[in-house]
Amino acid sequence: MNFEDRIQRRYRSQAGTQRVVDRAVLSPTTHLAEPTGRGPLLELVLDQLDPIFAGELPRDTYVWGERGTGKSAILAALVHHLDRHPRPLGQLIRTTAGTHSPPVPELVYVDTHRTASGFEFYATVLDRLTDEPAPQRAVGIEAVREELDAVLAERPVVPIVDHLTASRHVTPERVATLFDRLTADVGWVGVGRSPPAALDWTPPAAIEFTPYETSTLVDVLMTRADDALGQHALGHEHAQRLAEWADGDANDALAALFVAADAALRAESEQIEDTHITTGIADVPTQAVSLTRVFALSADCLSVLRELVALDPDRHPTVDAAAAAIADRDPIDLSTRTVRRFLRELATDGVLERTRSSGESQAGTPPELLEPRFSPILFKRLYDHTRSPGETTAASQSDGSITATAPSRTESER
Template sequence: MDLAERIARRRTAQPHSGFVLDREVLSPTVHRSEPVGRGSTLEALLDAVEPAFSNSLPEPFAVVGPAGSGTSAVITALFAALTAELGDSTRAIGTTTRAGSDRRAIRFVYVDARRTTSAFAFYRAVLSSLSTDSVPTSGVGTDDLHDRLAARLARPDRRAVIAVDHHDEPETIDVARVRELLEAVDESTTVIPIGRRAPTGWDGSVVEVPAYRQHELVDVVTERTAVGLAAGTLDHQAVRSLAEWADGNAHDALAAVFGAAYLATEAGAETIDDRHLEAAKADVPGGGVHVDRALALPESRQRVLVALIQVCDDETDRRSIRTLSDDIARSSSLTSGTVKRFLYELADRGLLERVSINEAVGSEGGSGGRRPSTLEPRFPTIAFQALTTAQE
């Protein structure tokens, strides 16, 4: 917790600007530079990367933990700190001081597999982290980027530790594929998979990140709200109850706080009260998926999700998937068939859940008297609607 940062934010907050001082710091998609309650995990990670301090590549290791345990937060914080400590992050890889120092020989690269689903995107993400040189987004082929990466890591004093986060989620680039893509620079790279579980057949070491204990999660929420909300907006008992409800999942706790702040602000309330918190908690599905998975989707899919949330706003209005597709298509540039295909695709990926409608056999059922089904989001919809930039 940075006291100077807290003071600076409160000084700049206007007296009548509302109780939200910094919405970004409340977001469940934002990672803080100093993860709360993860000291022992950071020590274990430092042990794993220690060879880098002697200018040697560390052995591969996996970082695993349950949903909301902060695996992404600790690895991004660690890599940012290592980059800051081991050299000037604005300088190109492999540069040295006049005295011949080789401090920049090993670079630490974070790749978000949610947003890096192709070979082209992977090479571009790695190259962008290895150099300040501009990496084209189009106009070149995947082979060209492959050759650029191979050339950049060709020298023995140029190496990279590459963390691949969310490798085990649907539609992301997995570690086996990453190793294929890095085959030409295998001796110059170490791959670190980050996710709920280690890759199939993994024979390297594993750093386990446990779920937050209740008092740790209280500290996480307190640290965020102390910076993001005006003093007194949430009392300690409310934070304790929220941490107990979230059951070790920091994403769910922060999504609820973010959602409650959004609901209170939209309602013109002067503070967050119990009804805002309860509504926000109800919006976070138990055992659901991270809101960032929805935010990482292509814009066309995000627009369909926005429309789905809007047409399903009334919980008593349980429409079949066919009806939902027709209704969404009428308010968009997509055909009903395309919308329906997107909805089934998102259900297959776990972002939506198919639920049988408890009614008489409908027209969607077809032969055999199958009951029609509807769809329910498996992510916090309030946070998603507030954070997405994809709107019709």
């Protein structure tokens, strides 16, 4: 029984037409404190990490599965709870040398979206373990590695390396090599989408996350909607429609739910209706890129994307026209040439998709267009929300923390 949850839900149910009470709870970028519908998979992860509860390092493990299957969410909740409860009070481990409590290895999170080199990788791990900021420049990778080794000699660590197969710079083999070069022993967990056979590293153990069952995804959506909007704002039939459309992908389902809730709010509707669900589904592209990846981009890239999704595609259909229009807008302090380079780089990295218009340019070829591979409305709302005074959501976390971001309530699905 959780009194806080029950009382807060009653307050939210009385919010009238002000339905989006907590945008972060609806966002697919948010990890909440307790997973839903992933109990057996959580047990498999705990089985692999079981040695840490005896103060020992686990063997290296690879957690993999398709996008939106709950990989990061399970590990987010696990890191969150282990950080709060490192060892039951008074627990002792008895050894032949006497009675003592060896330190429980600490789980630390590294997002490869935010590490473009071995130096940055080491610095990120070090930054998670010390109060002093890790070196960012003016020293070599050897100096950072020595500093990290000194810390690891005093405390055992299990790094959680997320989005392992999404980075062009820090590959699984590269990560394994970086850990092998440390003097201290490390047991690490890689998290990615590619099957183990496709990796350039052979993990000693692997755990597969399969897509959500439709019924489980319905529960995920209903719980998030109840927490964020108040009870009865989302009907079961609408949650069923979203879950069936998302086909087991919690990221897509939550993105569409967020946009549907936003449409209901703007229409001053007390409930999410069919038309709002249709709006939500239409705004999420097929094979969308994760907004966690998008919000890991530089501030300049994010500001360019924000202005891009604000443009009228009929007025600014081409890359060149969009670059000129974006550079001319007040929030942007970049040249047209720089904006154009950003747009092309984002297309190369898969954040934007290159398409061709039906018309022809003066050179005789159709002009190139760029379309976001993410929900424009969701991106706009989260981007603007994080920049409102006194407001934050998961999208604003500068360190890509895997720690659960919502207080006490109930699931993390990503």
